Amino acid sequence: MKFKVDENGFYGQFGGAYVPEILYKCVHDLQEAYLPIIESEDFKKEYRHLLRDYVGRPSPLYFAKRMSERYNCQLYLKREDLNHTGAHKINNTIGQILMAKKMGKTRIIAETGAGQHGVATATVCALMNMHCEIFMGATDVERQHTNVERMRMLGAQVHPVTTGNMTLSDACSQAIRDWCCHPADTFYIVGSTMGPHPYPDIVARMQSVISEEIKQQLLEKTGRDYPDCLVACIGGGSNAAGTIYHYVDDERVRIVLAEAGGHGIDTDYTAATIHCGTEGILHGSRTLVMQTDDGQIKEAFTISAGLDYPGIGPMHAHMALAHRTEVMAVNDDEAIRAGYELTRMEGIIPAIESAHAVAALSRLHFTPDQVVVLTVSGRGDKDVQTYLNNKDKAGEYGDF
Numbered sequence: 001m002k003f004k005v006d007e008n009g010f011y012g013q014f015g016g017a018y019v020p021e022i023l024y025k026c027v028h029d030l031q032e033a034y035l036p037i038i039e040s041e042d043f044k045k046e047y048r049h050l051l052r053d054y055v056g057r058p059s060p061l062y063f064a065k066r067m068s069e070r071y072n073c074q075l076y077l078k079r080e081d082l083n084h085t086g087a088h089k090i091n092n093t094i095g096q097i098l099m100a101k102k103m104g105k106t107r108i109i110a111e112t113g114a115g116q117h118g119v120a121t122a123t124v125c126a127l128m129n130m131h132c133e134i135f136m137g138a139t140d141v142e143r144q145h146t147n148v149e150r151m152r153m154l155g156a157q158v159h160p161v162t163t164g165n166m167t168l169s170d171a172c173s174q175a176i177r178d179w180c181c182h183p184a185d186t187f188y189i190v191g192s193t194m195g196p197h198p199y200p201d202i203v204a205r206m207q208s209v210i211s212e213e214i215k216q217q218l219l220e221k222t223g224r225d226y227p228d229c230l231v232a233c234i235g236g237g238s239n240a241a242g243t244i245y246h247y248v249d250d251e252r253v254r255i256v257l258a259e260a261g262g263h264g265i266d267t268d269y270t271a272a273t274i275h276c277g278t279e280g281i282l283h284g285s286r287t288l289v290m291q292t293d294d295g296q297i298k299e300a301f302t303i304s305a306g307l308d309y310p311g312i313g314p315m316h317a318h319m320a321l322a323h324r325t326e327v328m329a330v331n332d333d334e335a336i337r338a339g340y341e342l343t344r345m346e347g348i349i350p351a352i353e354s355a356h357a358v359a360a361l362s363r364l365h366f367t368p369d370q371v372v373v374l375t376v377s378g379r380g381d382k383d384v385q386t387y388l389n390n391k392d393k394a395g396e397y398g399d400f
């Protein structure tokens with residue numbers, strides 16, 4: 001249990017709940033309420049039911065034959081891309097909206113970057129007939145217009161945020177400000193394993209269904225319930241947390257995470273927080289943060305809007321520093337190439353976020369009998385234009 005949250009809300013030296021006075025009661029109430037709710041039969045029943053019939057779980061564990069041959073291993077893909085709304089994010093929003101209902105909240109807010117978490121939140125709000133307001137950086141509102149239209153169509157109000165760099169980090173700050181103004185009736189659905197305790201633990205638990213299913217599916221397919229290696233991409237850390245949750249204390253399992261290197265970790269254009277960050281406090285949590293010497297948050301840069309965050313979930317900061325996880329910085333051009341490769345080798349167009357995980361394979365060495373599970377966190381429909389604009393980086397696959 002040394003990598004799970006402790007009773008004070010910390011993962012080693014990281015985590016905690018650094019919130020303004022006005023939110024103290026709100027956050028404290030949630031800390032008291034979340035475990036009893038998650039462990040109640042009522043919650044479990046409704047959560048399981050919706051994951052199965054609404055989201056479409058269990059998501060398949062697919063043996064990727066051609067990619068296995070290429071990378072000299074037994075490669076299985078955990079297909080979160082096949083979920084309703086196209087990514088793993090919905091596992092978490094379903095859980096949190098049920099929690100909000102149980103706590104008697106009537107108004108939902110959320111932050112979003114690329115818009116995937118915003119869409120997943122607007123979706124469950126439509127489902128549950130709840131009032132929904134989404135904060136999104138004005139830059140992202142322009143870049144991700146289709147997702148903005150989806151959220152509006154689902155009935156959500158989208159607020160463009162015009163402070164700072166007008167991207168994800170600013171949207172988070174604005175959501176926290178809104179929460180400060182409406183602490184009594186509002187539930188903030190956080191989209192990744194970030195924010196003040198208990199959010200990182202809530203989100204990790206909601207996503208842990210991914211590794212719960214991997215265990216069972218591997219047992220059925222290989223006769224053994226653990227892989228030799230797990231691979232996932234990491235932005236704030238939710239799909240990674242879900243992928244590794246039931247294996248973190250199992251030392252037989254190697255864990256490789258791919259963060260977004262952008263143009264490279266030795267440039268100013270990167271989102272590789274674990275490589276480049278230093279200890280600080282961001283959005284209510286002590287963690288690794290990309291910041292200047294005097295503590296100003298630096299803008300994250302990556303081709304992948306979903307990995308565009310200058311912080312990292314505290315559990316991942318802790319695990320990386322303890323060398324439980326191996327974190328690689330994968331650059332934009334490597335991710336693009338890997339996205340094309342998976343498309344042509346297996347007929348699966350991955351989200352560019354997920355393509356970062358695929359790119360990590362080429363840096364790893366396996367033996368043919370080793371079992372590797374890689375989580376495809378989302379589908380690439382939203383990224384087709386970006387892939388096409390970067391066809392020159394597709395190598396042998398760009399000739400069309």
Ligand SMILES: *Cc1c(COP(=O)(O)O)cnc(C)c1O
Nearest residue numbers: 192235236237238239353377378
């Ligand atoms: C949001 C997103 C991510 C990054 O978020 P995590 O919390 O690190 O999982 C990765 N992949 C997809 C498809 C996403 O939408």
